[in-house]
Amino acid sequence: MLGKRRNSLTIAAAIGLAAAASAGIAAESTFIGAFDVGPAGNAQKFNPLTASAGFSFYNKYFSTLTLYDVGLQKVAGDLAQSWHYSADGKTLTIKLRQGVKWHDGKPLSARDVKFTLEMVQNPDMASVFASRLGAVADIKAADDATVVLALSAPDATLPDAFTNIMILPEHLLGKLAAKDLRSADWWKSPVGTGPYKWNKYLPDQYVELTANASFYRGKPKLDKLINRYFKDGSSAAIALQAGEIQYSYLTLDQVRENEKNQAYKVVAGSSHVLNYIGVNKNDPRFKDVRIREAILLAIDRKAIVKSLYGGGATLGNCVLTMPKYVPADINHYETNVAQARTLLAQAGWDKLSKGEPIELLTYYNDQLSKDVVAALQFMLAQVGINLKPRFVDAPSFGPLVDAGKFSMVFAGSGNGPDPSALAPLLASAYAPPKGVNRMRVNSPEIDQLFQAGQRESDEGQRTEIYKNLCRVTNAQLPWIPLWVANRFGGFANNTQGVIWTPAPGGGRYQDLPETWSLR
Known part of the structure; x- marks a missing residue:
């Protein structure tokens, strides 16, 4: 049933959706969204120059x-x-x-x-x-x-x-x-050029924007746009179901729950985020590529996608996931437990690991992710790699990995339309403290390909450069690629003209908020 529902709702279709607003807010002219719920959110952090997410709301007033x-x-x-x-x-x-x-x-x-x-x-x-x-x-x-x-x-x-x-x-x-x-x-009372103007901020409650009558594409149809804050995504989903808000990011579990009563509509699409296992390249246990290959071969990714993601994910085999940059002649790393054991033996894993468990650090705390981590733990145990999961919040994750206080992570990285966005995450010049190459990747081939892609203006030649980048990362496994999962937006039933697509960090695309309206 879920698969059929996904097919019936395109990623960026204009959706007719709405609901009654929460008490005290005029429903006929106000759209209330939980814009900062989920991985694309950046709640109550208002400087967009220092942000890596939250752009779907920044774009409403800047x-x-x-x-x-x-x-x-x-x-x-x-x-x-x-x-x-x-x-x-x-x-x-x-x-x-x-x-x-x-x-x-x-x-x-x-x-x-x-x-x-x-x-x-x-x-x-x-x-x-x-x-x-x-x-x-x-x-x-x-x-x-x-x-x-x-x-x-x-x-x-x-x-x-x-x-x-x-x-x-x-x-x-x-x-x-x-x-x-x-x-x-100033960020808490900013002046922008976007379709809505900043009006009010109540800490831990909401930001209220009002229509910009002088917006260059015309005055928005809605009088107000409100970003309401929630302690967690579950609270936002409950508010959406109750008709208190018109939009929230949803987890797969919440989408499945909604199928019982269809209290709101769901839009599904690729997250454009590659989930991967990252290893600290300064850790001697992971320097041999055979060990990284063994980790990937030991994981039955197809089984995880089918049983836990309900088929709503596609496998990734290099750091790039946009189809135009992924050549056919790469290793697809089909599950092979016997080969994984052989590679670990050849690389001397027992001596390197000394039988000690490896901490798997992650900022994914939803139930689906916990189930995925449990599956990874079970599958890698079959080849003698014993994981000890550690779940932290996102603000804690960054400082830990920046300081090198990790061995292995389960993480995700935005894989947007231009591969150059990954250069700060993979080029050797950006290893901490200089940047966010948090896995300490140091590959001359990867560095050279990013530089070549940056300098090449011909689209056809750039595509070939990035196909080679895919080939190199497929062989070297600077990240151990897993999959790109779908993400979901939930919308109440009676708004009009709403455009939404999953995007790394939110924003970055033209969603024409001035055309949104409520019936």
Whole structure:
């Protein structure tokens, strides 16, 4: 039944959905969502330059230079009307859309873009996107509507990078130092250019946005958009079922529960997040690739996908998952317990491990993930690898792995439409403390392929470069790839024009919130 339901609801279809709003909020003109529930959320962290998730709500009041279409296939302009590279690829000229105003009525200017990109580059901001602007040597506001970037080397990935960088108002923030802006109170009453304006923030309760009548695509149909905070995803699902909110991220268990009464509609789609087992490459137990191969061969991934994910996941065999970048001639690592045992013996696993259990660290705490970890624990025990699971929350996970205080993790990584987004996670230059290559991957071949992909502007040639990246990571297993699971959005039954697709970190695509309405 679940499979049929998935087929009947496309990822980014406009869905007719709605419900009565919670007490005290006018249902006829207010959309209430649990925008920060689930892995794409970033609850009550309002600086988007330092965020790695939460963009689906940031995009409601800020804007970016570019955004993807809802299928995450093609980059188009948002604040940028157009852009073009020079013949040598070392100059990128961006023309801004005319008639865009900040929420305080001031016009958008190239100075705002220059200011924002320089803030991202400033080490005191500690922006997660600084590495994406590594080739940007100079930024000029040539006139009010033209931004010119001088590049130290060609970088074809910048339009993709821009989809996550919210543009800020230089006229309001230009005198603030990056270290002060990083955690300034301004973020709790910001001014953007998006379809909704910031109106009210009640800590631990909600943020209320109101329609921006001067939005460049037209005034939104809804008067208010509210992001309501929940202690956990279960509470949000209950509120959705009760008609108190119109949207929430859902787990597979919650989707199955809803099939009994169909209190709301479900949209399913690929998460574009590769789940993987990561190993600390500085740990001598995992340096031999045969050990990493044995781990993958010992896991019956097809059985886990069928029995635990209900078929709602696809296997991954390299760090890339977009079909266009995955060649047919890679090792598919079909389950082979006997071969796994042989490889472990050849690599001297017994001597390396000394029979001690290995801690498997993960920030996935839902019941499905706990069942998956139990399955991994059982399957690896069959070949003499004894796991000791440790479940922590996401804020605790980052500092632990950044400090190298781990041996093995069960994690996930956004696998968006441009593979260059993975460079900070896999290139050797970004190992902690310099970046988020948390598994300490150090492969000259991987480094060279990311650099080649960054510099190549021809789409066909870039595709071949990334196919080779898939081949190399399939052989070297810097991450031990598992699968890409579906994710689910739940919507009440009577809203109109709502567009949603699972996306790593949320946002990054044009969901046209100004067209959303309630019947």
